[in-house]
Amino acid sequence: MSRHPEVKWAERVDKVFITIQLPDAKSVKVHLEPAGALIFSATAGAENHEYELKLDLHDKVNVEESKINVGVRNIFCVVEKVEKAWWSKLLRGDAKPPHYIKVDWDKWVDEDEDTPGGGEMDFGGMDFSKFGDMGGFGQSPPMGDDEDDDLGDSDDEAAEEKKAGEATSKA
Template sequence: MSKIPGTLWAQRKDCIYLTVDLADCKNPQIDLDEEGKIKFVGVGGTTQETYELELEFYGPINKEDSKIQFGQRNIFLVIKKKEEGPHWPRLLKASGKAPHFLKTDFNLWKDEDEEDEEADGFDLSSMDAMANFAGGPDEDEADSDDEDLPDLEDGPAPTPTTE
């Protein structure tokens, strides 16, 4: 019987990122269809066993524009959605709890509103640069509290009290 590889996913408005976590995969076979289905078969892992994965995505995909990259530790897919639009409410067509092997890839995840900000070209780090133009503090000017303090007066040293 085949095993199921661990799989990570994230999405954007126009694509799905899918990472099949299978090291040293030999002869991987990946079939995508326009309906939104993927089938993966490969031999890998430390024991060189057969792994299979079948998923039916929430919506249709564009097979021709999708890309596959084979690495030593995993297989990375960029699967283009048929139509760009709002994020899918879930990865799979079937509702309910996601399968145990399918996890969110938080390294690649972006919320829809984060994507919109990126598209608008708004960058919060540019706010620091704006402080220089808005009459912010000039570090070169001397402040009144930068003046030297007067010397302390010489006098008798305080005597410690014991109780």
């Protein structure tokens, strides 16, 4: 009796990412049909269990442009769509997807975030060159010359001593 490997998927407007998670798979066979069928078989494990899978994808696919990579831990497929449109689901039909098919949240992008520019944010034409002196994440504020560093330290120490003196005189 064959088993089903865990499958993760994510989508873009022009392609679907399908990851078949099966470590140490042997005798891997992956066949993609233009009508949108992905057929997979392999053996894995110490006892060479048989794994099989047939996915009737939501729509037609471009077999020539699609890519399949068999790795040590998984089989990764980039399935190119014939029509560049979002699918309402991965599989054809109205049935609930099988329990072994899950969303790949690491690769998932929502429809409104899938832009040709790679998801870059639109800042409405703001000129960030004017913010150069403010410092930012991972940036230090502008510093003076090395000569000023010694003076800056003594000024800070004097201010701290003055505050400490005021605090004791009020007590």
